[in-house]
Amino acid sequence: MDVTVFSDVEQLSRSAADYITRVAREAIAARNRFSLALSGGSTPKKLYGLLATEPYRSQIDWSKVEIFWSDERNVPPDDAESNYRMANEVMLSKLPIPDEHIHRMPAEQADRDAASLAHAHEIQRVLGTEGTPRFDLIQLGMGPEGHTASLFPHQPSLHEQQRLIMPVSVPKPPPDRLTFTPPLLNAAAHVLFLVTGAEKDDAVKAVLEGPYQPDEYPAQIVRPTNGEVSWMLDTAAAEKLSKQK
Numbered sequence: 001m002d003v004t005v006f007s008d009v010e011q012l013s014r015s016a017a018d019y020i021t022r023v024a025r026e027a028i029a030a031r032n033r034f035s036l037a038l039s040g041g042s043t044p045k046k047l048y049g050l051l052a053t054e055p056y057r058s059q060i061d062w063s064k065v066e067i068f069w070s071d072e073r074n075v076p077p078d079d080a081e082s083n084y085r086m087a088n089e090v091m092l093s094k095l096p097i098p099d100e101h102i103h104r105m106p107a108e109q110a111d112r113d114a115a116s117l118a119h120a121h122e123i124q125r126v127l128g129t130e131g132t133p134r135f136d137l138i139q140l141g142m143g144p145e146g147h148t149a150s151l152f153p154h155q156p157s158l159h160e161q162q163r164l165i166m167p168v169s170v171p172k173p174p175p176d177r178l179t180f181t182p183p184l185l186n187a188a189a190h191v192l193f194l195v196t197g198a199e200k201d202d203a204v205k206a207v208l209e210g211p212y213q214p215d216e217y218p219a220q221i222v223r224p225t226n227g228e229v230s231w232m233l234d235t236a237a238a239e240k241l242s243k244q245k
């Protein structure tokens with residue numbers, strides 16, 4: 001696991017954009033496709049804006065990029081709380097990505113089990129049906145109590161073994177969401193956590209330096225079986241770490 005601490009969100013976002021650009025170019029060179037799952041939350045907004053502008057924008061062949069989300073809230077795509085809407089406004093609408101490569105999670109559908117299953121099939125259609133689908137890169141955030149995607153402490157979702165996507169009801173509003181499950185997260189080739197802010201310093205320490213307690217700190221569950229995990233932190237979030245990063 002790789003942990004890097006940055007003095008501010010600007011530096012962190014530039015480094016994240018460099019990292020995503022490198023992984024994207026490698027994936028496109030190797031497989032002619034780059035599959036990227038975005039997160040919700042506010043932390044990646046700066047990163048998404050950078051990716052849509054130079055010098056990053058022209059380094060990636062966006063026609064080869066397939067976009068998904070690691071979780072989505074039960075709201076229409078034009079709602080202010082929609083993860084899709086945020087990414088679309090600051091990034092996707094500004095890039096030459098074919099519409100059919102933008103795979104919004106249909107979390108607002110009434111039949112949430114059916115929506116989860118249909119979206120899992122969509123992932124398999126794009127990434128392949130052999131074994132658990134392997135994203136080239138899943139970008140994640142973390143909440144102050146250690147949740148990631150919409151996997152929250154002490155919820156049954158943490159123990160899901162079969163499904164790729166599942167509906168959950170979580171303590172952070174809006175409560176009803178669809179989320180990637182642990183097996184899907186852990187099949188990824190690269191996972192990039194972006195975590196900033198002093199309110200997350202205890203969770204950062206517990207996740208990175210504490211005993212393995214994923215029911216308490218769900219972000220600990222993200223340990224890809226054959227992939228690399230990178231954490232990018234700002235100094236405030238890294239404040240309680242004992243080791244110098």
Ligand SMILES: O=C(O)[C@H](O)[C@@H](O)[C@H](O)[C@H](O)COP(=O)(O)O
Pocket residue numbers: 039040041042043044071072073083140141142143147148149150
């Ligand atoms: O839809 C969501 O709410 C998320 O995907 C969630 O897991 C988010 O990444 C964290 O809550 C961090 O959010 P912030 O970046 O806003 O702190």
